[in-house]
Amino acid sequence: MTTPLKVIFAGTPDFAAQHLAALINSKHDVIAVYCPPDKPSGRGKKLTACTTKLLALEHNIIVEQPVNFKSEAAQQQLAQYDADIMVVVAYGLLLPEVILNAPRLGCINVHGSILPKWRGAAPIQRSLEAGDNKTGVTIMQMDKGLDTGDMILTAQCDIENTDTSASLYEKLANLGPTALxxxxxxMAQLNYKASDHNIAQDNELATYAKKLDKAEAELNWQLSAEQLHRKIRAYIPWPVAQFTFTESETEPKQHTLRVWQASVQEYQGNAAPGTIIKADKNGIEVATANGALRLEVIQLPGKKALPVKDLLNGRSDWFVVGSNINKLG
Incomplete structure (x- = not known):
């Protein structure tokens, strides 16, 4: 026998909002939603609410926006809701132990990886970059560590060779709410005992998914074509992989081009990494440390992304076979 749970939900982006929507449409009772304070956005720096807050207000759910949970007032406010459980999805704030223990059943988190692999801030991107063939979501009982809590349930999906972080994000956004x-x-069962269901993580198998940095987006042709291809897919939609080149030696104007689509090509030649070995309607092929990378959709600064065949119509002189892609002209 089960009874509906009184749920506090904490989350921020669209990924979290999709989980909140599933909760709202379930038998469980969302009694409050927590999200970070509104942030300035756009040219006018107007304070803008996150997707999760907007959804909560649409359904007349109380919204709380503490800066953090260090103050006793914020801690007491949450405790007063007398929740059965707190669900945390991409919230962005650390929860102290007093908060983790406040609800009757504690706090659970929806994490975008198959734990203990890829604990941390960027599990989707790091999984793609590493070449994993599977990922998923883990529903975890939260503790004071970083994604170290006991696992309650996991759901898995394949990573296809065409997946980007954006497409994988959508896959997990579909998996997560059902698993949650x-x-x-x-947990709503009257005879529920965590010890009967939870599985401790093996810390020896843990890997860490560090936050993305813009500096990582620069393509290094000394890597293999496969590694570069994974990086390009992992960095869509942010920060987007790129390469920087000098237009000519006499007029050293630099351009940074972002790569939105590429593919791995076989190459048995001996051209130095970074050398353009082909440029036609199918793309610009560049030699790497192992194989060639065909650049297929590129974005010039301040312009929209274009198929390479369109880019070559006006910039074919930039991409001369035999030249280094970082030193053109």
Missing amino acids: LETLDL
């Missing part, structure tokens, strides 16, 4: 509701239904 299944977990809550399990």
Whole structure:
């Protein structure tokens, strides 16, 4: 027998909002939503609410926006809701132990990887970059460590060779809500005992998914074509992989081009990494440390992304076979 749970939800971006929407449409009762304070956005720096807050207000759910949970007032406010459980999805704030222990069933988190692999801030991107063939979501009982809590339930999906972080994000946004509701239904059972269901993580198998840095986006042709291809896919939609080149030696104007689509090509030649070995309607092929990378969709500064065949119509002189892609002209 199960009884509906009183749920506090904490989250920020669209990924979190999709989980909140599933909760709102479930038998469980969302009694409050927590999200970070509104942030300045756009040219006018107007304070803008996150997607999760907008959804909560649309459904007349109370919204709380503490800067953090260090103050006793913020801690007491949450405790007063007398929630059965707190669900955390891409919230962005650290929860102290007093908050983790406040709800009757504690706090659970929806994490975008198959734990203990890829704990941390960027599990989707790091999984793609590393060449994993599977990923998923883990519903985890939160503790004071970083994604170290016991696992309650996991759901998996394949990573295809065409997946980007954007497409994988959508896959997990579809997996996560179903897994979350299944977990809550399990925990809502009157005879539920965490010790009967939770599985401790093996810390020896843990890997860390550090936050992305813009500096990582620069393509290094000394890597293999496969590595570069994974990086390009992992960095869509942000920060987007790029390469910088000098237009000519006499007029050293630099351009930074962003790469939105590429593919790995076989290459048995001996051209130095970074050398353009082909440029036609199919793309610009560049030699790497192993194989060639065909650049297929490129974005010039201040312009929209274009198929290479369109770019070559006006810039064919930039991409001369035999030249180094970082030193053109």
